[in-house]
Amino acid sequence: xxxxxxxxxxxxxxxxxxxxxxxxxxxxxxxxxxxxxxxxxxxxxxxxxxxxxxxxxxxxxxxxxxxxxxxxxxxxxxxxxxxxxxxxxxxxxxxxxxxxxxxxxxxxxxxxxxxxxxxxxxxxxxxxxxxxxxxxxxxxxxxxxxxxxxxxxxxxxxxxxxxxxxxxxxxxxx
Ligand SMILES: Cc1cc2nc3c(=O)[nH]c(=O)nc-3n(C[C@H](O)[C@H](O)[C@H](O)COP(=O)(O)O)c2cc1C
Numbered sequence: 001x002x003x004x005x006x007x008x009x010x011x012x013x014x015x016x017x018x019x020x021x022x023x024x025x026x027x028x029x030x031x032x033x034x035x036x037x038x039x040x041x042x043x044x045x046x047x048x049x050x051x052x053x054x055x056x057x058x059x060x061x062x063x064x065x066x067x068x069x070x071x072x073x074x075x076x077x078x079x080x081x082x083x084x085x086x087x088x089x090x091x092x093x094x095x096x097x098x099x100x101x102x103x104x105x106x107x108x109x110x111x112x113x114x115x116x117x118x119x120x121x122x123x124x125x126x127x128x129x130x131x132x133x134x135x136x137x138x139x140x141x142x143x144x145x146x147x148x149x150x151x152x153x154x155x156x157x158x159x160x161x162x163x164x165x166x167x168x169x170x171x172x173x174x
Pocket of ligand 1: 008009010011014015016025026027028029056059060061063064091092093094095096097121122123124125126150151
């Protein structure tokens with residue numbers, strides 16, 4: 001069974017534990033790498049053609065506008081998922097769901113017949129509406145149980161991530 005982690009994550013200004021901080025590695029990036037390490041999956045990071053600003057407030061403003069316009073921000077590249085059976089799909093919660101760049105991915109790649117396991121780092125919204133948004137966008141994929149993780153607890157979440165990957169993979173095999 002071939003596995004790929006596809007994820008979006010941002011460095012620079014972010015919101016963690018109730019305040020704005022600057023980070024050199026995003027929360028979702030950390031979880032993506034834990035999953036790749038645990039499962040042997042390949043990694044593919046989504047990179048917008050137009051990077052989001054480091055400034056947190058400017059970024060939230062752009063993200064809100066993109067969501068309102070139902071935009072499809074261009075990505076530098078889309079992953080080729082033809083050879084993969086399982087996709088671990090990671091994103092931060094932005095305004096209650098996945099960022100619009102993830103919608104660009106879901107529109108641009110055919111996930112039919114694939115199994116998707118979503119993980120979402122957030123500041124309290126959990127998965128938000130991302131599970132139902134994902135199901136609507138990928139009607140012919142099998143979508144497993146999502147893993148929501150609070151950003152400031154990611155560093156302590158290794159065991160939880162591992163347990164989740166193991167239980168999700170067991171559901172594919174059985
Ligand atoms: C544009 C923007 C919008 C956000 N909206 C939400 C939200 O609606 N709910 C929430 O719980 N956290 C929200 N957050 C916080 C992020 O989900 C959280 O910091 C996440 O862990 C960032 O992941 P990353 O470091 O991988 O980019 C938002 C952050 C940004 C930058």
